[in-house]
Amino acid sequence: MKICLVEDDLELGRALAAALRQDGHEAVWVRRAGDAKHWIGGDTFDAALLDLGLPDGNGLELIHHFRTEGKTLPILVITAREGMEDRLKGLNLGADDYLVKPFAIEELLARLRAVVRRAAGWSDQKEAIWTVKDLVLDEKRMTVTRDGQPVILSKTEFALLHVLMKHADRVLTRQEIETQAMLHNEGHVLDVHISKLRKKIGDGYIRTVRGIGYMLEK
Ligand code: CA
Numbered sequence: 001m002k003i004c005l006v007e008d009d010l011e012l013g014r015a016l017a018a019a020l021r022q023d024g025h026e027a028v029w030v031r032r033a034g035d036a037k038h039w040i041g042g043d044t045f046d047a048a049l050l051d052l053g054l055p056d057g058n059g060l061e062l063i064h065h066f067r068t069e070g071k072t073l074p075i076l077v078i079t080a081r082e083g084m085e086d087r088l089k090g091l092n093l094g095a096d097d098y099l100v101k102p103f104a105i106e107e108l109l110a111r112l113r114a115v116v117r118r119a120a121g122w123s124d125q126k127e128a129i130w131t132v133k134d135l136v137l138d139e140k141r142m143t144v145t146r147d148g149q150p151v152i153l154s155k156t157e158f159a160l161l162h163v164l165m166k167h168a169d170r171v172l173t174r175q176e177i178e179t180q181a182m183l184h185n186e187g188h189v190l191d192v193h194i195s196k197l198r199k200k201i202g203d204g205y206i207r208t209v210r211g212i213g214y215m216l217e218k
Contacts, residue, residue, distance in 0.1 A: 001046035033057030164216035
């Protein structure tokens with residue numbers, strides 16, 4: 001996704017821009033409200049991350065500006081202000097979600113994905129279906145098909161594939177996969193399950209990233 005990051009704090013801005021890029025996004029980082037108007041006004045972004053306290057203006061005014069200009073991109077507000085009043089004001093003016101500093105990067109990325117999905121009009125039903133290449137995983141029905149043909153997986157294999165598909169094109173550490181798939185962190189348990197999963201879905205999906213973990217390629 002293409003994200004406009006509006007954050008005047010050098011250290012935080014740098015960290016957020018790096019995290020966004022690491023998560024596979026294209027990030028344009030600006031530090032002033034004027035620059036945000038320029039970039040968001042003249043380009044197409046999938047979402048904006050917006051700090052409220054900017055050196056040359058207020059983030060709330062910026063949201064108001066974009067909404068009255070007809071810009072519909074999802075806006076995730078990041079701010080040090082904890083005041084309920086600001087929170088409500090932000091949402092009333094058209095912010096999509098709100099995150100109070102300090103926050104974990106993972107939390108930010110998850111919220112960002114959520115606001116973009118919501119903005120794209122995804123229903124709950126759609127969110128429960130993941131597609132990578134010709135693989136389709138239905139979260140609710142707990143089924144997997146490859147090229148339209150059912151693939152029978154064990155509960156653990158399904159959980160593993162689910163984690164990998166949710167984060168497709170991102171390298172997941174062994175620990176991340178084990179935690180999310182609720183696997184015991186014991187020796188080569190993960191590798192054994194991955195190997196079984198590969199046999200069932202076929203080669204060319206799950207890539208081993210040496211010394212780190214695995215990745216499902218789109
Ligand atoms: Ca600030």
